[in-house]
Amino acid sequence: METVNAVPVFLLFGCVAGLAVALFAIAALFNPRQYVGPVQKMPYESGMDPIHDTRRRFDVRFHLIAIAFLVFDVEVLFLYPWAVAAKRPDVTAVAPVGQVLSLSNSTQTGSLRNDGNSTPVGSLRNDYDISAAVQDSLASDRHIVFGGAMVFIVLLALGFVYDWRKGVFQWR
């Protein structure tokens, strides 16, 4: 079941796109063909005639917000792989026996009580294989990884404070 992960996603995409197109088609089919005057085709501006085109210069604040978003969003995205891999195998881990044993060489065994549910839990297995592989390499120097992540978060916070002081988020 886990080898063809992406097929259902594309099936869903296809079905929904088909539904959207079908809705357009049905609407075109039932369209009451009536005269549409020039006034009806004007942009709605509360009854005024539009003065000029809309595509003009607009406030630069939106640009600043967009850049700030880009920076922070990319930085937050870097945190996801760490967040997935940093999970310690503990009482609650959904883990096959072999991996728990292999990890227990390098971490304290006190935190590694298995709760007896040691069979691989169906479709959760694939997920665990990846994080277990990463964890095997993480386990020896967890403190360095944790310290690195903390430094990253502190840098993120510093950048945020700098932006704040510079008035990027200021919306007058």
Added chain:
Amino acid sequence: MLPIVLVALIKVGLVIGGLMTAAAYLVLGERWIAAWIQDRKGPNRVGIPLTKIRLFGLGQPLADGVKFLFKAEYTPAHVDKGLYFFAPMTIFITAIAVFAVIPFGSFLPSDIFPASWGVHEPINLVIAPGVDVGMIFVFAMGSIAVYGVVLGGWASNSKYSFLGGLRSSAQLIGYELPLGLGILGVVLSSGSLRLDAIMEHQAQTGAWNAFVQPLGMIVFCVASFAEASRLPFDLPEAEQELIGGYHTEYFGIKLMMYLVGEYLHMVAAAFLIVMLFFGGWHFWGLTGSGNIVTWGEAILRIVVLNVKVLGMVFFFMVARWSWARFRYDQLMSLAWLVMLPMGMVNLAYVAIWEEYGGDWARSAGFSPQIAMTLCGWAVFSVTWYVATKMSPSQGDNRPRRQSRESNIRPGFEAEK
């Protein structure tokens, strides 16, 4: 291969049909709730046509849908034609595509198929089981939905649409950061991006993330309200200021796609909140954990999950009639200056707890879950207190002072 595709197709059909029906009838439900809150009668007339049977207004969604279909279809003269049609489709498709990784139950026993088909694993009630990026896919779809809003506002070539699209793009991207930070805490504590694994983790510990990470829950809930553009965050289509916001120039079936898409954003947000923070299908004493289930338990889990989701949707609807809309600068400063730092505090707290807290609690002889809950609420209270102290006082309705440059008398800016 055949059973997999068949199973996927059945799930796709169930999800699309269920979501369409849900969107239609949730609109009716919302109007009923609005009527109940405002002490008036809601829609109660439409029943079976050509008879006098009213059926409490249950025919209303069908009548609305048919009305949308029979509206005149024309393209306004001033629009950008390709984008004008593309934008509502984008928002409609992404709103449903999110549900590819959102489970609508837990598992079904594998004996639903004849044995000769070779399906031995329990059926995972999510369209695409085993997609490890889970939440990232949800974020990706949410970000593409922003394009639907921006392109709709831009392509309409109308000032109201343009302002609405601009506003809502700034709002949606602004609240995407707290949304991601709120989730990171959950990902850290459960070690997976998959929603079924996150629910399984909560079912095994029995401690819902809402209890152990209250700060993350608040950040995520507020951000997902904003992402769904629900009151008090419905600036994108503030009717009193911007007519309809980015869909001012839309009508007929294209408007329906926008409205359905927005409604499904709310449903998806309710699903996510329930799954990430309120245990999903888990309820103490009712549902166990693991994927080996009997039919009774499988159905019980589906019922528990959907009751929770409906409760969350009800909360969304009641919230709509309980709060006034934010002013735009308040909205932006809430995203960037309150929710973003709160999310970072939550992330740092969960990271430190996952690294050292569990061992500390065990060596001190506490249950890790209870200790984490207490610590979580302590962090929540402190952060909340600091945020309250840094906010302007309640009577002060001026924009928040953020830097020395703006620390001047109100009204002075106008002369510059």
